[in-house]
Amino acid sequence: MAGREQHGDGVRRRRVVLFSLPFQGHLNPMLKLAALLRARGLGVTVLHTGFNAPDPARHAEVDFFPIHETLPDEATSPDSDILRKLLALNAACEAPFRAALASLLRGGGSGHRQDVACAVVDGQCYAAMGAAAQLGVPALALRTDSAAAFRNMLACPRLRDAGYIPIKEEQLDEPVPDLEPLRVQDLIRVDGCDTDELCGFVASVADAVRASVSGIVINTFEAIEASELAKIQRELSLPAFAVGPLHLLFQTPPAEQSLHEPDHGCLAWLDAHPPRSVLYVSLGSLACVDRGAFEEMAWGLAGSGVPFLWVARPGSVSGAGDEAPPLPDGFEEEIRGRGKIVKWAPQREVLAHEAICAFWTHCGWNSTLESICEGVPMLVQPCFADQMVTARYVTHEWGVGLEVGEVLERGTVSKAVTEVMAGEDGAQMRERAHRLQMQASAATSSAMDSLVRFILSL
Ligand code: UDP
CATH class of the missing domain: 3.40.50.2000 (Glycogen Phosphorylase B;)
Structure with a gap:
C-alpha cells in the first residue's frame, strides 16, 4: 500500500516533513513537491517561518506548522544582499526548526507520534539539514537551483585551491576546468560580498550535504542536465532525483503561492x-x-x-x-x-x-x-x-x-x-x-x- 505502513495502532500514513527558506523561488517548488508527495499517498507537513508564510487555504491537503522564529532585520530587509539573508536565516531558523521537528515527532497537535519517514529541507539551509540528522530523521536536500549551479557550489573549495576564487579580472574569460561551459566570470558570486564569507556559506552547505543528507532532490530534468546530474551522484555518492520541471507534473496545478498580489x-x-x-x-x-x-x-x-x-x-x-x-x-x-x-x-x-x-x-x-x-x-x-x-x-x-x-x-x-x-x-x-x-x-x-x-x- 503506497505511502502507508502497518503500526500497532492500525494503518497510518508515513509522513514527510518539508521546510523551505521563505523566498518566492524556494517556496513555490517546495509546495509543488509537497502536493506531488501528498498525491502519492504520503502524509505531508510543511514547517514554515512566520515571515512570508504560505497560505494554508491554498493547500488544503497539506498540514502546516509554524516554527516561531525571530528574524533579525538583515534576514528580511530589501537592502541586505542574498548572502546576508541566507546566513541570518540559517542562524535564526536552526533552533526553532529543531524544536518544531522534535515537537512533531512527539505527536505535535495530533496527539500521537508521527511516523516521519524523512525531512525534505531547503538545499541552502544547512542548519535544518544538521538539525534533522541530530534528531535521527533522514534528511533530503531540495535544490531549487540547477544541477550545474549545485556542482559549482560543491566545487568551490577546489576552485579556491586552484586560484580561480577570489575571481580575478585577468581570468574572467578563462574556462573553468571540469565545469564547462562555465568561464571564471560565470562562477557563483555575490558582488560586494567578502569572498571568505561566501566560501564559508558554500562550505557549510556542502559539509551539511555530505554529513547529514541521504539524497538530493533537484527541480530539473534529465534532457537538459543529464551529465551534471550524473556527476553530482558520483561526486557525492548520493542518489539525486531530477523531479522537475515540478510545475509541469500536475493535471490540475495547485494554486500559485504568490508573495505579492499579481496584476491580472x-x-x-x-x-x-x-x-x-x-x-x-x-x-x-x-x-x-x-x-x-x-x-x-x-x-x-x-x-x-x-x-x-x-x-x-x-x-x-x-x-x-x-x-x-x-x-x-x-x-x-x-x-x-x-x-x-x-x-x-x-x-x-x-x-x-x-x-x-x-x-x-x-x-x-x-x-x-x-x-x-x-x-x-x-x-x-x-x-x-x-x-x-x-x-x-x-x-x-x-x-x-x-x-x-x-x-x-x-x-x-x-x-x-x-x-x-x-x-x-x-x-x-x-x-x-x-x-x-x-x-x-x-x-x-x-x-x-x-x-x-x-x-x-x-
Ligand atoms: N514571479 C511571479 N511574478 C513576477 C515575478 C516573478 O510570479 O512578477 C515568480 C516566477 O514565476 C518564479 C518566481 O517568482 O516562479 C521567481 O523565482 P526565480 O527562481 O525565477 O527567481 P528569484 O525570485 O528566486 O530570484
Whole structure:
C-alpha cells in the first residue's frame, strides 16, 4: 500500500516533513513537491517561518506548522544582499526548526507520534539539514537551483585551491576546468560580498550535504542536465532525483503561492497584442539594480520600439527601500502606451500567453525553467549567485538566449531587444526553445515515483 505502513495502532500514513527558506523561488517548488508527495499517498507537513508564510487555504491537503522564529532585520530587509539573508536565516531558523521537528515527532497537535519517514529541507539551509540528522530523521536536500549551479557550489573549495576564487579580472574569460561551459566570470558570486564569507556559506552547505543528507532532490530534468546530474551522484555518492520541471507534473496545478498580489490586468493588455509581439521583463523576487541601471533598462526598452510588459517590483532598485521605483522623467510620454508596467505579474500565465515573444530575465532558476517550458527565448541579465551559471547555460549550452550586454547601456539594450524579438539569432533561439519545450513536456513523473520509493525505504 503506497505511502502507508502497518503500526500497532492500525494503518497510518508515513509522513514527510518539508521546510523551505521563505523566498518566492524556494517556496513555490517546495509546495509543488509537497502536493506531488501528498498525491502519492504520503502524509505531508510543511514547517514554515512566520515571515512570508504560505497560505494554508491554498493547500488544503497539506498540514502546516509554524516554527516561531525571530528574524533579525538583515534576514528580511530589501537592502541586505542574498548572502546576508541566507546566513541570518540559517542562524535564526536552526533552533526553532529543531524544536518544531522534535515537537512533531512527539505527536505535535495530533496527539500521537508521527511516523516521519524523512525531512525534505531547503538545499541552502544547512542548519535544518544538521538539525534533522541530530534528531535521527533522514534528511533530503531540495535544490531549487540547477544541477550545474549545485556542482559549482560543491566545487568551490577546489576552485579556491586552484586560484580561480577570489575571481580575478585577468581570468574572467578563462574556462573553468571540469565545469564547462562555465568561464571564471560565470562562477557563483555575490558582488560586494567578502569572498571568505561566501566560501564559508558554500562550505557549510556542502559539509551539511555530505554529513547529514541521504539524497538530493533537484527541480530539473534529465534532457537538459543529464551529465551534471550524473556527476553530482558520483561526486557525492548520493542518489539525486531530477523531479522537475515540478510545475509541469500536475493535471490540475495547485494554486500559485504568490508573495505579492499579481496584476491580472496585464493579461487583458496582452490579449490586445498580436502573437509573439511582446517582450516580458522581470528580474524575479529578490534581485535589485541601482538607479542608473534601472534608467538604462527603461531607455533601452523605449529605444527598441518593441511593446513590453515590465515588472518594476517595489524594492527592486537598491537604496530605495520598499517603494515602487519611479519611472524616469519623460519615459511614459516616450513609450506612449507601448509598454505596460506592473508591480508583480502572474508570470506563468504571462509566459504561456501567445503575445509573448521573449523574456528578459535575471535567470532565476524558476523563471528559466518556466521560460523553457513555454518555449520562450531569453535575454539574460544575471544579478547574483546561481544566476551567473544559469545565464551561461541559457546562452552557450542550450542556445536559447542572448546576453543583454556586458555593460547595461541603453544602446546595447535596444540592440539586444531588437535581436531577440526580430533578428535571425532570435529566430534560431526560438526554434531551440521550442525543442526544449517539447523535451520538458515529455519529462515524466518517473523520478517522482523513484523518490517516493526511496522515501518509503528510509
Ligand atoms: N514571479 C511571479 N511574478 C513576477 C515575478 C516573478 O510570479 O512578477 C515568480 C516566477 O514565476 C518564479 C518566481 O517568482 O516562479 C521567481 O523565482 P526565480 O527562481 O525565477 O527567481 P528569484 O525570485 O528566486 O530570484
